[in-house]
Every structure is written in structure tokens, then in C-alpha cells.
Amino acid sequence: MTAGNILLEAAAAAGYYALMTRTSGPQIRGGEAAAMLRISTYATDGQDDRFQVLAAIDWQNVQRFASELPLGAESLIVGDPAQGEPPEVFTKSGARYLPLALKALAAQVPGGWPNMVALGALAGLVGLPHEAVEAALRKWMKKGLDGAIAAARLGRSQIQPDTGFRLQGPATGEKRWLITGNEAAGYGALRGGVRFVAAYPITPATELLEWLSPALAKVGGTLVQAEDELASINMALGASFGGVPALTATSGPGLSLMIEALGLGVAAEVPLVVVDVMRTGPSTGIATKSEQADLDIALHGLHGDAPHIVVAPNSIADCVAATEWAVGLAESLQVPAIVLSDQYFGQARAVVDVPPMNQSKKSRQIAGPDGKAYRRYAITPSGVSPMAIPGTAGTEYTADGLEHNERGLPSSQAGDHLAQMEKRARKVAQLDPGDAWASVEGEGETAVLTFGSCTGPAREALAREGCRAKLISMRLLAPAQPERLKRALQGVRRVIVVEQNHSGQFLRYLRSQYELPAEVRSLRRPGPLPFRPEEIHREVVKP
């Protein structure tokens, strides 16, 4: 993993785009793991169909994730013959084998390690200059730098000058970041104004919380580690009631625990953002791997009629904008918003173009005393009623999960229930997302309809030859935007719905809320395997 990160940094330093995802066995620390890198001259949000080079330090337990490492006849396997021959699961692809005595070579260098020899060899294979590798090593290696540099040089010296894997010169110009989706979501939250976070550790959302902890302190905010997810979301609600924009982040099991309090946020009209970094479910599932299977619970998990917001970033960089947007929506509409990220985005580290930033800040309407009795839940045309902040004299009220009247006093009267239900529904329904509701790209009679981390591979598939089709990647999942989709689908005869879950949750949702053309196909599978562009391409070109 260290070598992978250094290679990623080196590629970034050399001016390339690069993306690294990772996979590992169930161990807490150490054991088998793979860093999966894509280095390119153009920006990308997903892995390619196959890996061109597989470099193995050893082959221990590699079967556990061999299915995540597709190779082809043009691929190259680099391995240490002292660790045995490459397993059949890889050689059957027809990939060439380049034996490289990583361990023996490393032993020639004082302080050398096999992974650093492999790093140098890989950098040489793809033509990354040694200076970039050395710069990355200096950034990453706290000790043993000399040995690492020497080992990387030795690895590079083992590679023939032209192997057919050399990258073209890098594209330069754009301002870029090297960032993970989790960091991006955290940064978006702070940009949106979040200054209170309550956190309970859970894979794969933990890094988001760990990034936020020192970052919040720097900007005058606070993070509290809670005793469980029930506490984290209720702490966030308490802080938001106090006037401080608040967020918590979790994954499926934690979201399940938070559902009751999300309903409280809806009923008491307390703004709140929950980032769900989805992993495979149900139950504990596969904690370290991605799936888009929390869509149902995010949309429909709350009891009662509980209008709320669900936003899905559709690229690593978009985790910034989508989360910032969600904070603005939650604050301005006084409602909980769920951000559906996933493990793929969250834990992928990539070179991205600096994303466009939201320019218009949306914030909470604050009530000031006007001499009249304060009506916290006043019925207004927009459904939004100004919210008082504790500490303000003259606007005292009780925020309540009990149904209430306009003043906020508990009420079991039918009229109050209906009026408040309609108020809460109205403010969410009236949300005007503009163009932000979806990324709509390209033209064609076929449209690929998707969301989240399936967007990258879909976009790449549609850019390939013979693939005239439209891409519609939805960013605003709730409230539904049937009119906007209808316009986007004008002239579209066939829709292919792409999603990473077993039962087709997105398609079911689309069918319940939207008008779709007569021909609808579903391309879906559960995690953890991400879609590869060629799978989507195949489906689109199929008659």
C-alpha cells in the first residue's frame, strides 16, 4: 500500500492524472493487500477494463481478491520467482510474465525493501522520471529514505527502455488536487458551513471523520466522538438546534441506527447532514468494499411521511460540491439531508481537476424577535419558517418530535397534523435544484441512467467508439425531479439503468417516481466488483 501511494504521488508530481483504489483481506493490519492504480493523461473516475501491469511482492492469499484484478493478453505480470510462479487465475488471461528477483535485489541495497524495488521497476516501466519518484519518497518515507531511493533506482535499472507500457507525455495546465472522496466530502462540509461533527468510527467512513477532526479545530469548529451512532446523530441535532450547522458520517449499519433521529430532524425541522459512505450489506456485509445498496433505506427508511433530501456525488471531486450543496439545502430548508457516497469514492485517492465551487451560499433563515408571540412552525407559502436560535430573547420555543401546532406546542389535532405535514412536504417539494439535479451529457436515442460511483465507468463507456448515447447521472435523488428527467429524456427511446446492487433499487425508485420510455434495461450487480467501462459499453451497443 505504501508503494502504491508513493507511485500515485510520483505520477501526480510528474503531471499525470492518477487514481488509486485498494483492496485487502479481512486482517486488521498487514496481510494481503493490493493497491490498484490507474495512471493516465486525462482525468478519470474509475478503473479501466483491465490492468496492464500486475506487480506482486508475493502471491499469498491473492485468490481472495483475484476477481478484482482483471488482466488481459496484453498485460504484464511482474513477480519474484523466489515466491513461486504466478497463479493460474492470472496467467490464464494470457498475460506475459516478467520474473524479477525483488527480494534478492533488495538484499543488495542496505535498507532496501522488495516493494521499493518493485516501485522503481514500475516507474521505469511506465516512464515516470526518477526525480518524481524520489520527490514522492521524500514525502512519504519518514525513515529509511536512502535505502528506499537506492532500491527504487535498482528496480528501475532492471527494466528494458522500451517495454510498450510507457505513458505519453503528461497533459499540463489544469489546477489539480490529490484527494480522497472522504477528504473531499469533509472539505465540502466545511465549505458549506458545518462547524459541529459527532462521530462514531465505522469503515469506510472513518477517514472522513479523522480528516474533519483537526480541520474543524482549525476553523473554530468541534468534533465529538460519540458512544454510538444513536448518540452521534442526536448530538448533531442538538448542536444544529443550537444554531451550529452539524453533520455526522457513517456507513450502512450506522445509518440504520440513525433513522429514528433523522425522523426527529424532519418533524422538528432541524437541519442536519448525514454522509453515508456505503459499503456492502446487509448487516455487517463486507465492511471494506463498495456497494450502492443503501439507496432504499436512504429514500424510504424513515417511519411516517418524512420528506427529506438525498444527494449523491457522482465523482471523487464532486464529493466536495455535493456535500457542500447538501449542507446548504439542509440549512435553507431546515431538513435532514443524506449524502450517499460509497467506499469506492471514499477510499479512492486520485488526482482531480479542482472542482467548480458553489458560489451562492444557502443558509438558515433566522428568526428575530418582532414583539409578537413567536411561531416556530408558522405556516408559510414556502413551507420554511424562520428558526430561532437559543440565546435569543423573545423567540423561546420547544423543538419537538411530537406533532405540534404553529407555536411548537404538542398537538394531536387532525388539522395541525395535516397543516404541518403539508408545510414539511411543501418546502422540500419546492426545492429548485437548477442544473445540479443531474449530470446530463451527450446525445442519443439511448440513455444510461445512473448515480454515484457508476458514473465514471459509464462516462468512459459512452466516450468509446460506436456508443452514441446520453448519460444522465442523478445527483439529487430526493425529492424526485420527474419533470426534469422527462425533459432530459426527450428523444430517448431506450434507457439502461446502471447500479451496483443486487435487487435494482434505483430502477424500482425510477419506476415509482418517473416516466420512463418503453424500453428499459437494467444493468446491475452487487458489490464489491465495480463496473468496468466495457461492460456498460457492451450493453449500450447491444441492439
Next chain:
Amino acid sequence: MNAPLAIPLQAKDFKSDYKPVWCPGCGDYSVLAAITKALAMLELKPHEVAVVSGIGCSSRIPAYTSCYGFHGVHGRSLPAATGLKVARPELTVLVASGDGDGYSIGGNHFLHACRRNVDLAYIVMDNHVYGMTKGQPSPTTEPDWSSKLAPGGTGLREFHPLVIALASGANFVARAFSGDPNGCAAIIAEAVRHPGFSFVEILSPCVTFRPEQRAWKDAVHPAPVAPTDDPARAARRIMTDDGFNIGVLYKGARPPYSGGPKAPTATIEDLECAFRL
């Protein structure tokens, strides 16, 4: 022009005009009176105070005050209050709960709120029964108390909230009785003043489902000795008293939670540096 003379607020100024749902004779009326009296004694103003609660008879209190209130979900009053107090340290935050809300569904938060020692006053109205759902045993119900849900009794040993609070790190532990609103008010005021997490268990009879608790007024007696700052001594006293020992039983000197907001040292844009290539 002269500034208007500040007239000290009275207990009634902390009461709302909203009529409680409690049964006639419920101990919680007196607790409400004690809270409002305490707030007047502390010379606070309603807008400076937030009363946070969960679900149950006791948890109806916020809307009966003229302060800011947060009536959340069952068992989660302490997390909500923690978030509020950490985010807005200048507010005075009171938490109202009952034996079901606080010790059963919210039990885990009780432990961690004591540990965390955020400056909150946690007031639990204990009547050894679930009243709102009409008479089921709670964690503090006697093992042989018979009910529809547990005929013949639960057979379970009672939860001992004061010892748990002490063992978990609460900085102030007291027992009060709702039948003595003045004494109750004094203890609540002291709990609010004391830094860190202050726990006040109030024996508050349920005249509807536990009418025998009317006899508590004859059983209670003032704690015979002054509060100690030694947790071991306090534990021994609490473990061995008769459960009707009224007063402040422990006052610790543990520093309160210090994780609140600090002055910013960077702008949002500064944070971008970590990502920039």
C-alpha cells in the same frame, strides 16, 4: 436616559402557559416548580437556558417552561444536550429524564455523559415505572412488583443510578424528593452551578400506577452528613443508605469537558493546501 431597573425574575417567569398532561398529584408538577424556582434563584433569563428531554412523562417538561426546549426521541436527551452544550457553551443546559428514558433505553448515554463530564445538569424523575405507556416495570422497579407485562414481577435486581453515576465519573451526585420543592430547587441550583456533569435523581411519585409511593414523603430524610469529594466514601454511603437519603452526596473536582470550539487558526481556503499539487 437611565437604564431600566432590572427586576429579578421569579419562578413563574420560567413557566409557559401550556397545561401539563400529567395526572393530578403527579410528582413531576413539583419538579417543574423546583426547576423554575432554581432558574430564578440562579438569576438566569429564559433565553439563556435550554431544557432538553427524551420521551416519557418527565420528558414533557421543556414545553412547560418558557426557556428554549428540545423534546427529542426516547432515550437520547443526553446526546442532544451534549451536542448543544459543546456547540454553544454559553447556554445553561438542563436535561430532564425519567427512569425508563434515562436508565433503560438511554442507559449507555448515561455512562458516557458521566465520563465525558460536559457541564450539564441531568435531572431524572424516578418513579420506578413507565407511566406514559401505563404501568410497566422500569430498571428501578422492585423485582417483585407485579404488572400486566411482568406478572409476579421481573425478578430482576434494581439498577442503582447514583452508584453508576459515581463509578462512571459524574462530578456531582445528589438525591432529591419532589415532595420538597424548595429542597429540590436548592439542589438543582447547586447542580447547575457545579462545573461538569451534575446528576440529580429526584424521587417523584407516580400516584396513578404506583399509589403506594405516596408513602415516600414519610420515608425521606435529609442526608446526615455533608457531601464528600471522595468518590470511594460517597460510593460506600450510597451503597449502604436506605434509598431515601436526600441531599448532595458527592461533589467532585474533575475538570469539565474541554473539547469545545476554540478560536480559528485557519480559513477554509487554507485547508485546500493539503490537497493542492
